[in-house]
Structure formats: C-alpha cells, structure tokens
Amino acid sequence: MLSSLASQTSSQTEPAKLTIRQVLQRSVMLVLQSAPREIINLMLLSLVSGAGPSIALYFGKVVIDEVTRLLSDDLTATALTTLLNNQLLLTAIAITVLLNIAIDSLQPIDTNLVTALRDRVRGSAQEKMIEKVSTFEDIALFEDPKRLNLITLTEEKSLFKLQEITFKLIEILTGTLRLVPSMLLTATIAWWIPLLLLTAFIPTMHCRLKHHDQSWRVEEIQASLSRQMKIYAKVLTEDGYAKEVRLLSLQPILLQRWRDLFEQIFQEMQRVRRSGAIQTMSWSLLSGLGAAVPYVFIILGVLDRRYTFGDLALFTGLILELRNGIFLLVYSFTGLYDVSLGVRPLFELLDLQPQILSGAKPIPSPDRSPQTQTNGIHINNLSFTYPGSEKSILQDINLAIAPGEMIALVGENGAGKTTLAKLLCRLYDPTEGTILWNGRDYRDLKLDELRSQIAVVMQDYARFPATLRENVGWGDLPQVEADPAIEQVLEEAGVAQLIHTLDQGLDTPLGKQLEHGVDLSGGQWQRVAIARSLLRSQAELLVFDEPTAALDPKNEHEIYQIFRAIAQGRMTVVVSHRLALAKLADRIIVLEQGKILEAGTHAQLMENGHRYCEMFTRQASSYVTT
Numbered sequence: 001m002l003s004s005l006a007s008q009t010s011s012q013t014e015p016a017k018l019t020i021r022q023v024l025q026r027s028v029m030l031v032l033q034s035a036p037r038e039i040i041n042l043m044l045l046s047l048v049s050g051a052g053p054s055i056a057l058y059f060g061k062v063v064i065d066e067v068t069r070l071l072s073d074d075l076t077a078t079a080l081t082t083l084l085n086n087q088l089l090l091t092a093i094a095i096t097v098l099l100n101i102a103i104d105s106l107q108p109i110d111t112n113l114v115t116a117l118r119d120r121v122r123g124s125a126q127e128k129m130i131e132k133v134s135t136f137e138d139i140a141l142f143e144d145p146k147r148l149n150l151i152t153l154t155e156e157k158s159l160f161k162l163q164e165i166t167f168k169l170i171e172i173l174t175g176t177l178r179l180v181p182s183m184l185l186t187a188t189i190a191w192w193i194p195l196l197l198l199t200a201f202i203p204t205m206h207c208r209l210k211h212h213d214q215s216w217r218v219e220e221i222q223a224s225l226s227r228q229m230k231i232y233a234k235v236l237t238e239d240g241y242a243k244e245v246r247l248l249s250l251q252p253i254l255l256q257r258w259r260d261l262f263e264q265i266f267q268e269m270q271r272v273r274r275s276g277a278i279q280t281m282s283w284s285l286l287s288g289l290g291a292a293v294p295y296v297f298i299i300l301g302v303l304d305r306r307y308t309f310g311d312l313a314l315f316t317g318l319i320l321e322l323r324n325g326i327f328l329l330v331y332s333f334t335g336l337y338d339v340s341l342g343v344r345p346l347f348e349l350l351d352l353q354p355q356i357l358s359g360a361k362p363i364p365s366p367d368r369s370p371q372t373q374t375n376g377i378h379i380n381n382l383s384f385t386y387p388g389s390e391k392s393i394l395q396d397i398n399l400a401i402a403p404g405e406m407i408a409l410v411g412e413n414g415a416g417k418t419t420l421a422k423l424l425c426r427l428y429d430p431t432e433g434t435i436l437w438n439g440r441d442y443r444d445l446k447l448d449e450l451r452s453q454i455a456v457v458m459q460d461y462a463r464f465p466a467t468l469r470e471n472v473g474w475g476d477l478p479q480v481e482a483d484p485a486i487e488q489v490l491e492e493a494g495v496a497q498l499i500h501t502l503d504q505g506l507d508t509p510l511g512k513q514l515e516h517g518v519d520l521s522g523g524q525w526q527r528v529a530i531a532r533s534l535l536r537s538q539a540e541l542l543v544f545d546e547p548t549a550a551l552d553p554k555n556e557h558e559i560y561q562i563f564r565a566i567a568q569g570r571m572t573v574v575v576s577h578r579l580a581l582a583k584l585a586d587r588i589i590v591l592e593q594g595k596i597l598e599a600g601t602h603a604q605l606m607e608n609g610h611r612y613c614e615m616f617t618r619q620a621s622s623y624v625t626t
C-alpha cells in the first residue's frame with residue numbers, strides 16, 4: 001500500500017508532454033522577453049534582405065529591356081550620352097546598385113544582432129533553468145533518474161536549440177518576405193509555376209519532419225546513456241575522485257566505459273542520420289525536376305517570341321529565387337520542428353512542481369498553559385519511503401522532542417537515522433504520519449520560517465567554493481559581514497586559528513577550484529561546517545548528523561562540550577556512531593531497520609542490557625584495546 005502511494009504521488013508531478021505548438025508559443029514569448037530590441041531590428045533587416053533580391057531582379061529586367069529597346073533603335077549619340085539622357089535606365093540602375101549595396105552592407109549589422117540575440121536568449125533561458133533547479137524545494141529532484149534526464153537534456157540540448165529557434169524564426173520571416181514577391185512575379189508568367197514548385201517540395205518536407213521525430217526519439221532514449229557518460233567523465237576529471245582513481249588505476253576501465261557509451265550513442269545517431277539523408281536526397285530529386293519544367297517553358301516562350309530577353313533574365317532569376325525561398329522555408333519549418341522537440345525539455349523542467357510545498361502558517365509560539373502536551377516536536381506514526389522507491393525505510397515512528405531536549409539517534413548503518421534527520425529538516429515529507437512543531441503540522445508552516453528555525457550539520461556537509469567568511473556567514477546571511485560573530489563561532493568550533501594562518505584571513509578563498517584557493521583538511525572543513533550552523537543562533541532545532549566523523553578523538557571531546565553548551569535550551573538531534581557523544585544526550589533512541597528498538601537515558605539503556613548496551617560495550621572495549 002505504501003509503495004502504491006509513493007508511486008502515485010511521484011506520478012502526480014510527472015510533467016505533461018507539451019505539444020509542439022505550445023513549445024513554440026512559449027519559446028517565442030521567451031525570446032521576445034529576453035531580447036525585444038534585437039528582435040525588432042532583425043525584423044527590419046529581414047525586410048530588406050528578404051524582399052531586396054526580387055526587387056533588384058525586377059529592375060535588372062527593366063535595364064535589360066530598355067537596353068534591348070535602345071539597341072533596336074538607331075543610336076546617333078554616344079553610348080554615354082544615351083545612358084545619361086535615359087531617365088528610366090538611370091533610375092533602374094541606381095535602384096539595383098543601391099539595393100545590392102544595402103543588402104551587402106547590412107550583413108555585419110545582421111551578424112552582430114544575431115550574436116547579441118543568441119547570447120541574450122541563452123543567458124535568460126539558463127537563468128530560468130538554474131533558478132528553477134536551485135529553488136525547487138524537493139530534494140528528490142536530484143534522486144529521480146527521469147528528472148535528472150530532463151536536466152541533462154535541458155543543459156545539453158534545449159539551451160542550444162532555443163537559440164536556434166530564434167534563427168529559424170528569422171529565417172522563416174526572411175524566407176516568406178523573399179518568397180511572396182518572387183511568387184507573385186512568377187505567377188505572372190504562369191499561375192501553375194509557383195504551385196508546381198511548392199508541391200514538389202511537400203515530400204521532402206514530410207520526410208524531414210519524420211526524420212527529426214526519429215532523431216529526437218533516439219536522443220530522448222539516449223539521455224540516460226549520455227548522463228552515464230557524464231558521470232564517468234566527472235569521475236575521471238574531477239578532483240574529488242582524482243586520488244582514488246589514480247591509486248586504484250581506474251582510468252582504463254572507466255575511460256573504456258565512456259568510449260563504449262559514446263560509440264553506442266554515436267552509432268545509433270549515425271543510423272538515423274544516414275537513413276534520413278538518403279530519404280531526403282531521393283525526394284530532393286523530385287523537387288529538382290519540378291524546377292526544370294518552368295525553366296524549359298520560359299525558354300520555349302522566348303523562342304516563340306512571346307517573351308523578351310529581359311523576361312528570360314527575370315524569369316530564370318525569379319524561378320531560382322522562388323526555389324531558394326521555398327527551400328529555405330522548408331528547411332526552416334522542418335528545422336523549427338526539430339528545435340522545438342529539443343526545447344521541450346526546458347519547458348517541461350520549468351513546469352515541474354515540487355511535492356514539498358510551503359504552508360501558509362507562521363511558526364506557532366510554545367503554548368504557555370500548564371500541562372501542555374503540544375510544545376516541542378512530535379513525530380506521530382511516521383512511515384517513509386523514498387520517492388520512486390518501493391522499500392519502506394522508516395515504519396511507524398513515534399517520538400517527542402521536548403523543548404530544550406537533546407536526543408541521540410543511534411543504530412547500525414542503514415537503520416534510517418539520516419533519513420529521520422532529513423525529515424525533521426523537511427527535506428522530504430513523511431509518506432504516512434505527521435511531524436508537528438509546537439502542535440502544528442510541518443506541512444502547514446511557512447517553509448522559509450521553519451527552515452530558519454533549524455541549524456544543520458549534514459553528514460555530507462557542503463564545502464562551498466567561497467571565502468572562509470562566506471562558508472561560515474552563509475549560515476545566517478545577515479551576519480555575513482559581522483566579523484566578531486563569525487570569529488566567535490569559529491572559536492567555538494575550535495578553528496579560530498584559521499583566521500590567522502590563512503593569508504587573507506576571513507576573505508581567503510577556500511577550495512582548490514578557486515583561484516588562489518586554499519584547501520582545508522577534512523577535520524577543518526567539518527569544523528567550518530559546525531561554525532556555520534552555530535552562527536544560526538536563533539535556531540530552535542539543531543540537527544547534527546555525524547558532526548564529529550572527521551575529528552580526531554582528542555578534539556572530539558572538546559567538541560562534545562561545545563555541543564552540550566550550544567544545545568542548552570534548544571531541541572537537539574544528534575546522529576552519531578560515536579556513543580560517547582550519544583551518552584551526552586538526555587535520551588538515546590536506538591533505530592533498527594527503520595523502527596525504534598529502544599529509547600531511554602544512557603544509564604537506563606545500559607541497565608536494560610539490550611542492543612545499546614551491546615553496542616556501547618563493544619565500542620568501549622575497542623577504544624581500550626586500540
């Protein structure tokens with residue numbers, strides 16, 4: 001029943017597949033919002049570059065006809081005088097020359113605008129994507145392969161394709177402006193010519209659309225392969241893995257896996273590309289033949305003296321222009337379809353709705369009435385299954401944390417301790433049951449208010465590639481410039497000396513990724529993470545998940561005292577395998593396979609002689625023997 005509920009809730013947030021029309025509409029809106037000025041300027045330019053060639057062709061015909069007419073008359077004056085005296089010829093030449101100059105000289109402006117447009121659109125789409133992913137409250141976004149594939153497709157395809165959509169739209173505009181005058185002029189030769197040319201392109205168009213569909217389906221299917229490739233590339237190239245990859249000589253095997261995946265993706269794409277190219281080529285022959293018919297028709301017309309030489313130059317130029325226009329439009333339209341398929345993941349990602357939603361109610365103050373049972377945190381009948389998983393991790397947990405109480409969660413690896421800590425921070429919601437804060441359901445509370453009341457040191461705490469000041473100050477943003485407060489928490493966490501040993505003190509960049517960045521030892525990083533949580537002095541709940549894992553036993557003891565001191569008057573949950581730390585707690589909760597096995601003070605549990613006593617005795621003896 002639990003699993004069906006989990007799969008039901010995860011399917012509720014499945015993004016609805018958007019139609020190509022919806023993708024196009026949203027892409028156009030996004031492009032217009034990102035770069036309105038560039039779009040207007042490009043449209044004006046398209047007017048000139050689109051309609052210009054046909055107009056130039058028409059005036060070219062006027063020149064040829066006028067020259068032919070003049071040649072058929074007996075010329076008495078010199079050629080130059082004849083030309084200078086002929087108003088029509090001069091005007092037609094001037095317009096043709098000016099149009100050609102305009103078309104050529106606008107090219108650099110066009111390139112400039114297109115580049116600016118591309119950068120703006122990419123920047124704006126990327127910003128939307130980063131904002132969405134980073135503000136998505138649901139941590140499960142990073143644990144669901146389908147959603148991870150969506151992020152990969154967006155990063156690797158959509159952002160590029162969105163830029164292309166812009167160019168395709170401009171191309172379509174230019175193509176249409178190019179097509180309309182040439183179509184009208186061609187129809188003056190014979191009405192069936194534009195129709196014939198258009199019809200001849202239909203199979204090519206159909207074939208290209210089908211090909212794009214097939215290629216995109218292959219890309220979608222291969223998104224998970226491409227994500228695997230990224231994972232291997234990451235392991236091979238990032239510093240977090242560098243030492244062990246070298247020590248274990250993993251490069252050949254991982255590189256081979258990367259190559260195999262690349263080859264698999266490449267071969268499949270090649271197969272689709274090859275079949276698409278063959279089909280499109282075959283149908284292009286038909287459209288080529290379609291263009292030959294009107295060409296022959298015009299030559300016959302000139303031989304029959306129905307058309308002038310000017311007509312011959314105009315009509316052959318026009319047919320070429322028309323064919324190019326149709327060609328451009330067909331390729332732009334089918335390309336537009338292709339890029340819309342590629343942009344779709346971006347909008348699907350933007351449409352994703354988190355399951356963790358903020359409530360509307362503020363954090364309630366403790367109830368001052370005597371004998372109240374509501375204050376503090378109450379976990380009632382809580383069960384939990386990770387989204388997309390079938391396995392129940394926590395079952396029927398009932399636990400109350402009184403104001404000011406410190407509890408320790410202990411148990412074997414995989415017992416569910418970290419999971420319970422994450423639920424207390426509302427990184428997930430329980431699958432069944434509730435967590436109450438001063439009597440009010442977590443889900444009803446304003447999420448930012450709730451989170452501001454919690455200070456956390458996670459098992460996999462973040463090592464921000466930022467300065468020491470930021471690594472601590474981001475624990476409580478308003479205090480990021482408050483040097484005395486930052487210095488004090490560094491002191492409490494036992495790393496005050498860092499300020500003096502690092503070249504730039506608090507403003508020293510930490511982490512080797514940063515220029516002039518300094519790396520810290522594992523224990524120093526952990527203390528910086530502890531200092532970060534200590535800065536959040538207003539927090540009512542402290543959650544420490546293995547906060548001393550990287551500390552040496554001598555210093556660990558000093559940290560225990562700090563925890564005890566800062567836990568005074570606040571609710572504290574410590575997850576630890578170090579039972580000496582658990583011993584400090586007011587109450588110890590032993591978890592086993594997702595259930596509470598026993599609970600009580602250290603003395604009570606030792607007296608019970610069950611699991612905790614066993615674990616403590618084993619650990620104490622191993623400390624003695626080592």
Ligand SMILES: Nc1ncnc2c1ncn2[C@@H]1O[C@H](COP(=O)(O)OP(=O)(O)OP(=O)(O)O)[C@@H](O)[C@H]1O
Nearest residue numbers: 143386389393411412413414415416417418419420
């Ligand atoms: N994001 C996740 N998605 C699915 N299953 C998960 C996820 N995180 C943890 N689990 C599973 O939940 C179970 C409990 O994990 P948890 O980290 O809560 O255990 P723990 O008691 O903290 O263990 P440890 O002492 O090793 O830290 C494990 O079986 C683990 O495989």
